Amino acid sequence: MVLQAHEGVLTSSVSFPRVLVATAVPAERDAVARALTSAPPDATRLPAATVHRVAAPGASGAEGPGSGFGLLAAGVGPARAAASTAAALTAAVLDGAPYDLVVCAGIAGGFLPEAPVGSLVVADEITVADLGAETADGFVPVTELGFGTITHRPPGHLVRTAAAATGAATGTVLTVSTVTGTAARAAALRERHPRALAEAMEGFGVAEAAAAHGVPVLELRAVSNAVGPRDRAAWRIGDALTALTEGFGKLAAALESWNAHEPAES
Numbered sequence: 001m002v003l004q005a006h007e008g009v010l011t012s013s014v015s016f017p018r019v020l021v022a023t024a025v026p027a028e029r030d031a032v033a034r035a036l037t038s039a040p041p042d043a044t045r046l047p048a049a050t051v052h053r054v055a056a057p058g059a060s061g062a063e064g065p066g067s068g069f070g071l072l073a074a075g076v077g078p079a080r081a082a083a084s085t086a087a088a089l090t091a092a093v094l095d096g097a098p099y100d101l102v103v104c105a106g107i108a109g110g111f112l113p114e115a116p117v118g119s120l121v122v123a124d125e126i127t128v129a130d131l132g133a134e135t136a137d138g139f140v141p142v143t144e145l146g147f148g149t150i151t152h153r154p155p156g157h158l159v160r161t162a163a164a165a166t167g168a169a170t171g172t173v174l175t176v177s178t179v180t181g182t183a184a185r186a187a188a189l190r191e192r193h194p195r196a197l198a199e200a201m202e203g204f205g206v207a208e209a210a211a212a213h214g215v216p217v218l219e220l221r222a223v224s225n226a227v228g229p230r231d232r233a234a235w236r237i238g239d240a241l242t243a244l245t246e247g248f249g250k251l252a253a254a255l256e257s258w259n260a261h262e263p264a265e266s
């Protein structure tokens, strides 16, 4: 809440951060939109990305250009998601209304028993699980080959705020280019990443784009299936999208009190 004196009258206004929400597919984007508005969002077509704009709940319209949420169906997989997210971030900068935060949101596979179907996970680490080299001694991440990055860490205060608001578990969310389909692969991932709670396919790409722009990132996932043996009949995509809508509504409310321009502890 910001108090302003205008012609001798003290008024209050709320200033909202500008948040870009990157999902993989339109169904996830629409699940996020349902948390924010019942009106159809305004679509802005950009080169390489279409952003749907939604005012923050409770906004008066006087918050300035680009405030509230930009919703982006960024595509499936880390490369497409990075390209679309980078395009949306660049367009906002050129428009003079850069984003304050990027949230990667969507459904995910959950590692049992910590992340059951229907539960929410907020990433305190966003780690790409398959960027590296296969050697005779097993998988070696690019960082051990001497280049690149495999992990992005969202700011701790935002992770705590998001988890407290949504009731999500916090831990590592892995980004994979191949969905896990066997118990052996699930076990190998957990052995290499003991803090992993979920796997999905976009977080690391979205985080790379955010990092290139110096913008903090969060990842919120709703679990639609267990990581393990492939069993399409067991997917609960509808339940996960409902959980995503509920969780995102709570996250949006919590972000209203976040001042993006105030220094915060990590």
Ligand SMILES: O=C(O)c1cccc(C(=O)CC[C@H]2O[C@@H](n3cnc4c(=O)[nH]cnc43)[C@H](O)[C@@H]2O)c1
Residues within 6 Å of the ligand: 024, 025, 076, 077, 106, 107, 108, 109, 110, 176, 178, 179, 180, 181, 199, 200, 201, 202, 224, 225, 226, 227, 230, 231, 232
């Ligand atoms: O064909 C399959 O066996 C299969 C199993 C799980 C998910 C898929 C997808 O194509 C969905 C990819 C889409 O959804 C996210 N997602 C959801 N569950 C998982 C998962 O267990 N592992 C990785 N990604 C998952 C992902 O972020 C994509 O956007 C197919």
